[in-house]
Amino acid sequence: xxxxxxxxxxxxxxxxxxxxxxxxxxxxxxxxxxxxxxxxxxxxxxxxxxxxxxxxxxxxxxxxxxxxxxxxxxxxxxxxxxxxxxxxxxxxxxxxxxxxxxxxxxxxxxxxxxxxxxxxxxxxxxxxxxxxxxxxxxxxxxxxxxxxxxxxxxxxxxxxxxxxxxxxxxxxxxxxxxxxxxxxxxxxxxxxxxxxxxxxxxxxxxxxxxxxxxxxxxxxxxxxxxxxxxxxxxxxxxxxxxxxxxxxxxxxxxxxxxxxxxxxxxxxxxxxxxxxxxxxxxxxxxxxxxxxxxxxxxxxxxxxxxxxxxxxxxxxxxxxxxxxxxxxxxxxxxxxxxxxxxxxxxxxxxxxxxxxxxxxxxxxxxxxxxxxxxxxxxxxxxxxxxxxxxxxxxxxxxxxxxxxxxxxxxxxx
Amino acid sequence: xxxxxxxxxxxxxxxxxxxxxxxxxxxxxxxxxxxxxxxxxxxxxxxxxxxxxxxxxxxxxxxxxxxxxxxxxxxxxxxxxxxxxxxxxxxxxxxxxxxxxxxxxxxxxxxxxxxxxxxxxxxxxxxxxxxxxxxxxxxxxxxxxxxxxxxxxxxxxxxxxxxxxxxxxxxxxxxxxxxxxxxxxxxxxxxxxxxxxxxxxxxxxxxxxxxxxxxxxxxxxxxxxxxxxxxxxxxxxxxxxxxxxxxxxxxxxxxxxxxxxxxxxxxxxxxxxxxxxxxxxxxxxxxxxxxxxxxxxxxxxxxxxxxxxxxxxxxxxxxxxxxxxxxxxxxxxxxxxxxxxxxxxxxxxxxxxxxxxxxxxxxxxxxxxxxxxxxxxxxxxxxxxxxxxxxxxxxxxxxxxxxxxxxxxxxxxxxxxxxxxxxxxxxxxxxxxxxxxxxxxxxxxxxxxxxxxxxxxx
Numbered sequence: 060x061x062x063x064x065x066x067x068x069x070x071x072x073x074x075x076x077x078x079x080x081x082x083x084x085x086x087x088x089x090x091x092x093x094x095x096x097x098x099x100x101x102x103x104x105x106x107x108x109x110x111x112x113x114x115x116x117x118x119x120x121x122x123x124x125x126x127x128x129x130x131x132x133x134x135x136x137x138x139x140x141x142x143x144x145x146x147x148x149x150x151x152x153x154x155x156x157x158x159x160x161x162x163x164x165x166x167x168x169x170x171x172x173x174x175x176x177x178x179x180x181x182x183x184x185x186x187x188x189x190x191x192x193x194x195x196x197x198x199x200x201x202x203x204x205x206x207x208x209x210x211x212x213x214x215x216x217x218x219x220x221x222x223x224x225x226x227x228x229x230x231x232x233x234x235x236x237x238x239x240x241x242x243x244x245x246x247x248x249x250x251x252x253x254x255x256x257x258x259x260x261x262x263x264x265x266x267x268x269x270x271x272x273x274x275x276x277x278x279x280x281x282x283x284x285x286x287x288x289x290x291x292x293x294x295x296x297x298x299x300x301x302x303x304x305x306x307x308x309x310x311x312x313x314x315x316x317x318x319x320x321x322x323x324x325x326x327x328x329x330x331x332x333x334x335x336x337x338x339x340x341x342x343x344x345x346x347x348x349x350x351x352x353x354x355x356x357x358x359x360x361x362x363x364x365x366x367x368x369x370x371x372x373x374x375x376x377x378x379x380x381x382x383x384x385x386x387x388x389x390x391x392x393x394x395x396x397x398x399x400x401x402x403x404x405x406x407x408x409x410x411x412x413x414x415x416x417x418x419x420x421x422x423x424x425x426x427x428x429x430x431x432x433x434x435x436x437x438x439x440x441x442x443x444x445x446x447x448x449x450x451x452x453x454x455x456x457x458x459x460x461x462x463x464x465x466x467x468x469x470x471x472x
Numbered sequence: 473x474x475x476x477x478x479x480x481x482x483x484x485x486x487x488x489x490x491x492x493x494x495x496x497x498x499x500x501x502x503x504x505x506x507x508x509x510x511x512x513x514x515x516x517x518x519x520x521x522x523x524x525x526x527x528x529x530x531x532x533x534x535x536x537x538x539x540x541x542x543x544x545x546x547x548x549x550x551x552x553x554x555x556x557x558x559x560x561x562x563x564x565x566x567x568x569x570x571x572x573x574x575x576x577x578x579x580x581x582x583x584x585x586x587x588x589x590x591x592x593x594x595x596x597x598x599x600x601x602x603x604x605x606x607x608x609x610x611x612x613x614x615x616x617x618x619x620x621x622x623x624x625x626x627x628x629x630x631x632x633x634x635x636x637x638x639x640x641x642x643x644x645x646x647x648x649x650x651x652x653x654x655x656x657x658x659x660x661x662x663x664x665x666x667x668x669x670x671x672x673x674x675x676x677x678x679x680x681x682x683x684x685x686x687x688x689x690x691x692x693x694x695x696x697x698x699x700x701x702x703x704x705x706x707x708x709x710x711x712x713x714x715x716x717x718x719x720x721x722x723x724x725x726x727x728x729x730x731x732x733x734x735x736x737x738x739x740x741x742x743x744x745x746x747x748x749x750x751x752x753x754x755x756x757x758x759x760x761x762x763x764x765x766x767x768x769x770x771x772x773x774x775x776x777x778x779x780x781x782x783x784x785x786x787x788x789x790x791x792x793x794x795x796x797x798x799x800x801x802x803x804x805x806x807x808x809x810x811x812x813x814x815x816x817x818x819x820x821x822x823x824x825x826x827x828x829x830x831x832x833x834x835x836x837x838x839x840x841x842x843x844x845x846x847x848x849x850x851x852x853x854x855x856x857x858x859x860x861x862x863x864x865x866x867x868x869x870x871x872x873x874x875x876x877x878x879x880x881x882x883x884x885x886x887x888x889x890x891x892x893x894x895x896x897x898x899x900x901x902x903x904x905x906x907x908x909x910x911x912x913x914x915x916x917x918x919x920x921x922x923x924x925x926x927x928x929x930x
Contacts, residue, residue, distance in 0.1 A: 183653070185826050186663045197664065229823060230816060230833040244836035246814075253841055255848030257906060257916040264902050264920055268895065279889065281739065281785055284832060285925035292837030342824075347638035347650050397646030398638060403653070432668060 105415075105452055108324060108337045108383045109206070110317075110365065111232065114345030115184065116387035117354060118407030119425065119435075121157075122171055126150040129427040133394045137350060137401070147171070148420040156359035159366030160410075168369055168378070169412050170470050172444055173422030176406030176437030180389060184345065184403075187388040192233035194442055194461045205445060206336050207237030208460045209453065213335055220333035221295050226320040227340050235338055241287055243295040248303055248323055252296045265289055302330035310371035317341050317364040325371045328381065335453075344387060348398035361385070369412055379414035382452055382471075386410075386441065392433050406437035409444050415452070415471055443468055481744075487774035488750045490529050497776070499524055501884055504531075505798075506781050509888065509930050510736050511535050511770050512579025513790065514798040516859075517870070517885055532771040535580040536763050539617040542577050549575075553606055562596035562605055566809035566819040569609070573793045574802060584616035584762070585609070586789065587735055589819070590827035592627045592659060594636040596820040604632040604686065605820050620728070620760040621719055624659060628715060629681070629688040637825065640683040644696045647675035652714075654825055660718050662727040666703065673700040677714035719760065725752035729765065736769055738783035739831035782888035785834050786930035788815035791843060792850075794930070795922055798885045799866070800859040803850050811846040815839050835928065844923040851915045863918065864911050875903045878914065882921045888929050895924065 120137060123144050124130050131138045144152025145161040148171075153161055163169040181187045186197060193201045203211075210222045223235050225244045235242040245251050253262055268286060306326040312318040320339045327334065343357050365383055372378040390407030406425075422438045429436065442465035446457035451471040493499035504523045508515040511532070515523070523531050541549075549572050556564035576582045589612060596605045608630050615623050627633050628651070634640050639651040652674035656666045680695035681688070700709050702717050709717070718724070729751045733743050751765055758764040769775060786794065789812060796803065812818055816839055822828060850856055858866035867873075872881050879899050883891055891899075899920055906916045921927060 181663075182668065183657050183663050184824070225836070228816070230829060231836045241837075244838045246838040246842070250845070251838060251841065253848075254845045255852065255919070256908075256912075257848075257919060260902055260906055260916070261844065261920055261923060264898055265923065267898055268925065279782060279929070281783065281832075281929060282889065282925060285785070285835065285928050288835050288837065289840055289925050292840045295837050296841060345638075347648065348641070396648060397643040398641050398648060400638065402649045 104333065104335060104380065106328060106335055106337070106377075106381045107448060107452065108321075108339070108368070108381060109234070110361065110383060110385040111338070111340040112344050112357075112361065112385060112387040113184075113188070113340050113342040114387070115187075115389045115391060115403055116344040116357075116407060117346060117350065117401050118387075118390040119393065120350075120354060121154055121358060122147070122173065122408045122420075123152045123154065124150060124424045124427065125152045127424070127427055133427065135395070136399050137395045150424055151420065154355070154358050156355045157362040159362040160412075163366050163369060163412055164418065167418040168414060168416065169410065170416040170418055171420045172409045172411070172439060172468065172470070173420060174406045174425060174435060174438035175386070175409045175441050175444060176389070176435075177440050177442075178437075180405035180434065180437075182389065182403040182405075184388060189233055191386065191388055191441060194445070201233075202236075203238050204232070204234035204236045205460055206234045206338070207240070207242075209449065209455060210235070210237045210240045210242070210336065212455050212460075213453070220298060221291070222334060223336035223338065224295075224299075224324075224327070224334050225338045226323060227338075229340055229342070232338055232340070235336065241291040243291060243299075245295075245299060245323070248299065248326075252300055253293075262293060266293060298332070299327065302327050302332045304330075306330060308371050308374065310367055310374060312367045312371075313360065313363040315360045315364060317360050318367060321364045321368040322371070325368055325375070325377075328372065328377055329375050346391070346400050347396065347402060348400040350395075350400040365412055369414075373414070381413050382415055382448070383412040384409070384444075384448060385412075386444075390435060393427055393430060393435065394433060405431070405434035407435075409441070411448075411470055417470055417472055421468055421470065439468065440465055444470070447471065482747055482774065482779065484747050484750050487747060488768055488772045490771050491773050491776040493528070499528055502781070503528070503776050505885065506776070506888065507531065507770065508579070509790070509794060510775075510780075510784075512583050512797075513573060513794040514885075515579075516798060516800045517881070528776065529771040532767055535770070536617060536767055538578040539581060539763065540578075541581065541613070545575070545577055557602045557606060560602055562600070562602040562820055563809070563813075564806075565596070565602050565605060566813065566821070567805040568606075569819040570793065570805040570808045570812070573789065574797060574805070580766070581613065581616055584766075585613040586819075587732075588612040588616055588623065590822060591731065592623070592633060593822035593825050593827035594630075594632050594820075595822055595824075599632045599635050601632070601635075601686070604635070608632045609820070617763045617766070618761070620755075620762060621715075624655075624715055624719065625712065627659070628655070628678075628711060631683045631686055631688055634681070634683050634688070639678070639681070642675075642679050642681050642694065644679045644694045647672070647679050647696065649675045651675070651678055655715070656718060658826055660727065661721055661723045665721065665723040665727070669701075670703055673702045674714045674718070676700050677702070677709050678711045681711055722756075725755040725760075729755060732765065732769060734830065736766075737775060737780045739785055740783075782929045784930050785831055786928055787828070787830060787834055788812050788817040788839075788843070789819075790930050791922070791928065792846060795847070795886055795927075796850075799918075801856060802860075803853055803856040807849060807853065808846075811842075811849070815842050815846065840928075843928070844919070847919055847922050851919050862911050863914050867914065875900055875917065878917060879921070882918065886921060887926055889926055891924070891926055895926070 123139050125141050125144045143155040146152050147164045192204045194205050195201050213222055221243050222240055223242045225231050225235055228246050231244050303326050306329050312322045324337045341361055346353055369378055372381050386409050387407055389405055391401030391404040396402055425435050442461040445461045446465045447467040447470045449455045449457040449460055450467045501520055504520040552571055553568040556568050572582055599605055611626055637650045637654055639648050642648045649671055653671050657663050676696045680691045682691050697708055699706055705717055726748055729748045754768055755765045813821055872878055879896055902920055903917045906913045
């Protein structure tokens with residue numbers, strides 16, 4: 060059945076104007092909200108889907124310098140056969156499990172940025188991830204993430220829907236933490252609503268909770284946070300349920316966790332949800348031992364799911380306004396270890412997929428001789444890639460979000 | 473995050489001195505409930521009434537004195553675990569641990585076992601062996617209130633841990649850095665208190681440490697017997713020596729005490745080193761024994777102050793199992809075990825080697841809805857009983873007759889902060905409007921209370 064988005068949007072706005080909104084925290088309803096109800100659905104806003112490969116993806120076995128003898132010398136067990144790589148550009152090949160990415164490359168919908176990292180690389184999963192998520196090191200205050208800061212600038216155009224969504228079972232990524240906006244996490248579409256016999260009464264009760272104005276010398280920040288989170292959970296669950304009702308696709312997604320998540324994202328985009336940033340994660344890249352089998356499965360899962368998403372968006376005429384950005388917290392060491400695996404390293408490749416990207420490879424093939432502590436030296440700071448996305452894709456000044464002095468690269472049409 | 477509390481400097485001397493109740497700050501239900509919620513999962517009102525007969529310092533001593541499981545209880549709990557292990561599915565093990573949480577007479581011991589499980593995080597997802605996970609859990613419980621050095625030395629030879637960190641094989645020619653890194657970063661010192669070269673040198677100490685036929689062994693043919701330089705010391709160290717050197721580092725005590733502060737006192741704001749120093753000194757002076765630090769922490773002025781009360785977001789274990797425990801409730805442990813996994817705190821299934829971050833990270837829209845839905849599922853289950861009775865009989869047995877009294881009783885047992893008049897009024901209205909018989913209506917009321925933002929604070 061088909062639902063007119065406009066009427067459901069108005070219904071949703073009406074239902075949520077009573078309490079706090081999805082964007083404010085117990086604030087008055089912003090004017091843009093009421094306007095959005097009049098304006099209806101704008102289907103031209105650009106969207107970013109972030110795919111995080113957790114654990115430290117082995118970039119050298121993802122975008123492979125297969126003609127470099129040094130590569131084979133450093134990896135007697137792990138080097139991928141020349142004959143099996145999927146060629147992409149000069150002397151580089153994609154891992155054989157990445158046929159989906161290969162197709163995107165052929166179709167001009169894949170941009171690869173080589174050697175992305177940062178100065179004085181940190182090899183702790185958690186610290187390095189935090190650096191990527193916040194653009195700041197541990198000795199600086201880190202109240203929010205880079206996407207959270209972006210959301211704060213996008214609020215005006217958010218039109219009543221949550222500005223970002225995290226899909227997955229992990230805890231919420233630091234990158235989307237904002238000082239003003241609550242970003243919902245959706246684990247499973249089906250579960251994303253109150254259940255049980257008394258759910259309507261409970262929804263009503265929780266909806267009517269006004270943020271406390273407790274007359275105490277100190278307010279409890281955690282309580283305010285919980286109240287705002289509860290409100291935003293109720294609003295988002297209602298809206299997402301409405302949005303997911305009217306979608307039909309011919310594209311077959313892989314039967315994987317990531318495939319399912321990306322299919323939900325296509326669903327929500329096609330339903331006209333005004334969400335601008337989607338965030339998903341694929342974990343398991345910490346391949347210290349027996350890397351080949353694991354890495355192959357993970358790369359296939361990622362490549363198949365992302366290429367299915369792009370095909371699906373193409374079929375629904377959204378591919379030009381959606382960009383899928385993939386990163387990992389670090390690469391692996393150049394030399395393999397004794398357990399047929401690789402230990403924590405530094406620089407690695409990033410990927411942008413979609414109709415709006417400038418396809419091809421940016422940067423030189425990895426230099427496997429001039430290493431730093433056994434690791435690749437980076438060619439680009441990751442904040443340059445973020446800056447390119449902010450500047451060219453979101454038309455937002457990157458400086459305040461990622462810091463000054465990170466020049467954008469030429470990654471978009 | 474601007475909070476007036478964080479603005480003021482807390483005097484460390486005052487903070488860690490023993491709390492002495494006064495007419496202004498009495499030893500009342502609220503503080504007793506706070507102690508049992510934090511030092512365990514919570515207690516039925518009858519336990520609180522009893523606890524108020526003795527000073528808080530003594531209650532903490534009693535909790536710490538129960539540092540080994542009562543043998544009868546252990547026999548039952550282990551029998552249950554053995555039964556599910558016969559099936560070999562680690563997910564069944566979670567239910568066996570849930571059983572312990574709901575029934576243990578040694579609450580603090582169990583709470584600390586959970587702390588160490590998060591600290592030395594190991595996931596059955598990867599280990600895929602119920603027996604190994606259980607053995608690790610048993611030794612964490614055995615030493616949960618004992619000596620930290622012992623815990624570290626033991627975990628370094630624990631098969632489940634070594635498999636989890638890809639360190640089941642460790643050869644001389646290519647030392648595996650993973651375990652050495654996590655030992656310093658996550659178990660002992662914290663990120664930034666060691667160098668990359670310390671990791672590489674410490675990794676050499678662990679060469680030859682391997683898991684063979686599911687058991688730890690030292691393979692001396694693979695042991696690198698050369699000289700290593702770790703954290704400023706040089707010698708032909710082996711693994712045990714390497715651990716000793718790490719344990720001597722002065723950053724260690726602050727690193728652990730900071731974690732205990734977050735676990736027992738408050739999620740935020742982060743305490744200053746200066747505030748933590750006296751506790752850190754206790755830890756070091758007492759030879760890294762755990763109990764003396766907890767005695768000081770749990771009976772302190774700070775612990776019973778507004779800096780701590782209601783200043784933690786409840787973990788799924790604390791909310792779900794804690795609420796049941798406060799009402800002497802029992803239910804299907806399998807439902808609870810899989811529910812906890814859904815909510816982000818699967819027992820034996822921490823998210824990664826760093827364990828659970830806790831605090832605000834427990835909360836997002838999915839987990840908030842999920843918390844309400846899990847409790848709804850438990851309350852809809854006929855096997856859920858309260859002290860063996862229906863919920864209405866349970867309340868009646870405690871002379872609680874009216875909805876208003878019920879709300880008051882539930883607030884006293886379950887909530888760390890009082891409900892506003894408006895919220896109490898809404899709960900009453902909601903109760904009046906709800907349909908079904910008395911038992912259903914009361915269960916719906918309990919569901920509503922546990923779903924409130926206030927009830928997510930512990």
